[in-house]
Amino acid sequence: MNITRKKLAIILMSVFGIALIGGLTTVIALNSADIKITFMDSGEEEAMSSIMIETGDTRIYVDPYAIDSKYDKKKADIIFLTHPHGDHYDQDVIDRIKKDSTIIVAPTSCTDIFTANNATHEVIGVAPNYTGTAGGISFEAIPAYNINTANMGHLKSYNWCGYIFTIGEYTILQTGDTSCIPEYEDIAGEIDIAILPIGWGCSNMGTEGSLEAVGIIQPTHVIPIHYGPYPETFDEFVAGCSTQYPDLKIHKTTLYVF
Template structure:
C-alpha cells in the first residue's frame, strides 16, 4: 500500500491540469434564435441573445441570473436577434462578435458598448476568428435575409438604420461540438460549402417561414449541410412564424438522410 500511493500521486501529477478541470460543452436554448454555448473550460458564448422573447416564460429571470458572458454573437440587426445584448454586455463585459457594419450600427443606435468590440472579434464572410485563447474558432457564414437596426424602444430616434449584411456563424469548440447557427435565412446552394470549415455536428436551423425558410426548405438546407444533428429554431414565437417541427420532421424523413432531429424545449440544455 505504501508503494501504490506514491505511484498514484506520481501518475496524477502527469495529467495536465486542463484535462482535470475541463468538463462538457453545453448548449442551452432560450427560445427563438437565442442560445448559450458553454465550452468545456467554462467560457460562455451567447448567440442572438433575446432572452426575454415571448416563447421564454422565464426570460426575465434568465436575464437577471446571467452573470457571465465572454462573447456575444449577433447574426444581424433585427430586434429579435440583437435582443438583450447591450444590457448583457454592460453587465458582463462580453465582447461582440459580428460584422464591422453591424457592430458600428449596434454601438451607435443599439447601446452596445463600443469599447467591447474591435478587430479581434469582428470580421466578414469567409473570414475566421480564433478566440478565447484558442478554445473557439468562429467562421462567418452568409445568409439570405435583411439587416436593419433600430434604436431601443422609447428612444426619440424612430429611423431604421443599415446594419450591413446578415449572416450566420460556424462555431468550432476545442474538445466540443462544431455548431452552425444559420441566423435568419432562406436555403442557398453555398450552404453545401460549410463543410470546408469543418464537419457540422449540430445545425441550428430556422424553420418558422414568413421571414425565413419554412420547414420544407429548411429540410433542403439540412440536406446540403449534412450535420450530425439538427435543432429547429425561430418558429412559433409569433403567430406568423407558423412552421412546425412536425412538418420539418416529415420533410427530413422524406429526404431519407442520416441527420438526427432533436426538438429542444425552451430552457433545455444539451451536453456534449
C-alpha cells in the same frame, strides 16, 4: 473549411418518432468536447433565435432576444450577433447579460450600431468568410441572406452573417436569418450540429428550404429555431425529416454534449 467529420454516439436520449429529443436530458458523447447548447425561451414569443452555448468556463450567446430573466445571472463571455433586426439584436437583454469583459462579435456592416451602445466593450467586426477567435473560441463567419431579392430585409450585399463554431474537434453552425443558400455546399459534411431557422416568412427557410439545407449540410444533429409565429413548421420539419433523413437527431430543447 477543412474539418474532418466526427460521428456522434448517442448514449442516452428520449426518442419520439424521428429521434425527436425533448423533455428528458439528451447526452451525446463527443469525447474531447464539453458543450451544452440551450435554445432559450423568450418572455414574449417562444422559439425565436436565442442560443446559449456553454463550454468549460466560457458562455456564448447568439442573438439573445427577449430572453427570460432567469438568464440574467448567466453572464456572457462572448455575444455573437448575426444582424441588427429587432428580434435578433436586443440591447436591453445585452445590458442584462454582459459583464465588463464581454466581447461582442457582429457584422462589420452594422458594428457602428453595436459599438455605440457598448462603448466600453471590445467589438469585433466580421464579414462572410472571416475566420478568427474570440475569447478562445474559434469561429468562421458565413453568409446569411435571402435568395429572393424582392425581400429587402436580408440582401446578400448587407454582408450579414451566420457562424460556425469549432469547439474541441466538433462544429456547430448557427445560420442567422437566411434562405438555404448555395454556400452551404462548401460546408457539406463538415457540421456536427446545425441550428436552422425553419419558420415561414421572409427571413427564414420554411419547411422546404430547411429540409433542403439538411440534405446539403448533412449534419448529425439539428436544433430548429425561429418558428415561434409558425409552430406548425416544427411538425412539418420533423415529418419531412422522418421520410428523407431518418437518422437525423432533432433537438427541441437543450442538447448536452461531452
